[in-house]
Amino acid sequence: MPPAYVHPPTTSGIFTIRDTTVVDVRTETLHPHQDIHIADGKIAAITHTGATTDEQTIDGHGTYVVPGFIDAHTHALNWPKEVAGAYALMLANGVVGFRQMSGSPELLTDRAAGRLPAPTGAPELLATCGTLLTPMNTSTAEDAAKEVRTQHKLGADFIKAGMTQHDGFFAALTEAQRLELPLDGHLPGDVDPREAAQHGMRCIEHLGPGATVYTAASTEEKTLRAQPQKSIKLPKVKLPGMERVLNALIARLVINPAALTSTDAAHELHVADTTYDEAKAAELADLFIEHDTWQCPTLIRLHTQQFPDTPAHQDDPRQRYIAPAELKRWRKATKRFAKLPDKTRKALREHWDAQLRMTKLFADKGVPMIAGTDANGAGWVIPGFALHDEFDLLADAGLSPVTILQMATSNAARFFGRADTHGQVAQGFHADLVLLQRNPLSDHTALHEISGVVRDGGWWSRADLDAILDRLAADPSAR
Structure with missing residues (x-):
């Protein structure tokens, strides 16, 4: 049996959060002195503070209520039997739902049969894919189409492109x-992001990754596109047991893919970054808006890849929640990164400013964006807490507090097709809420100051959340 880090909520069923300020993330307005009446996992009503007949009451005086946070890029269910630690960290940080960014036939089958783990307080699985697209299952157009059909029959919510190349993609x-x-x-390195958007790609992760998005905003685009694109060499022939070997290889590589950066790839980043054309970047943003192509930047993932050996990550006290064996893998990957040539590591460091610049331009132009972290398996990315790291990095990029909040709430609800039931504090909506100590519309750091969490109609106070963290620190198992 997995550890029971999360105990049953202290309050559930029918109860009222009294005298709080409701934050309307869509209209960017505050509604003070509100009573939120919760029943059977939903918001039954919101009324001006007054008398209540509910026997169970939470004192919300001085707090601000926002929708629960969504981490739109995680890999929590890569290890279903070991997910309890990650789920506990999510709850403790106000994360009430997630998108699973890697899957398998077994994962899809287990979900359909209701066999996925669902410990107390677990976040909601909002969407999952099947097997990652790689050269192994997209070596021909026929193979690629067949893989998509297979995942569709198994109930995948979306297809995840990974280490593909142009034709298979x-x-x-x-x-x-x-x-x-x-x-x-x-996006494969040999794919123009404009072409991907025009053909209907829904969401680009990690601002690429690699140079391709930045190449589209470079005055030297023609020269850069003409360069031969090298990709990670993976087997294309299926042999008995090959998929298991491939999955193990991918799990090792994804701890920090930047450790595999070639000198040619680093040079492409440098050229693209130093020949940036804002007009071209704006045209790219307009195209994404036209075709409703979303972006999930995962800046915390990019930062831990490009700066894995900095004290901010190496000395992070939140490592106490991570399984020791997992930490060992992260340290090993960091040693591989340290062996990169100085010039390559310099190009990766300097690329950070370009990533922040592109994120801000997309946000300013109105490109649809969601917040994600790539937690679970990614080196130095701490589940749950990582979404708050993402908030800070989005602020560093220049995004406003309300934009950051919307990326993790109302934007996510729209992305997942749940805008009528999630992402708002409103009557009839799911009772997945976060109570904050300060106004998050004026300062994004208020998102870190959680007074309590309502998940699926159950209430965990700050003391309850701290107890969860204490239990996990005593028996760390998160990945």
């Missing part, structure tokens, strides 16, 4: 479009 995208199945994920 577009074959999968075409078939996904035919089946009305979204395709999210990584």
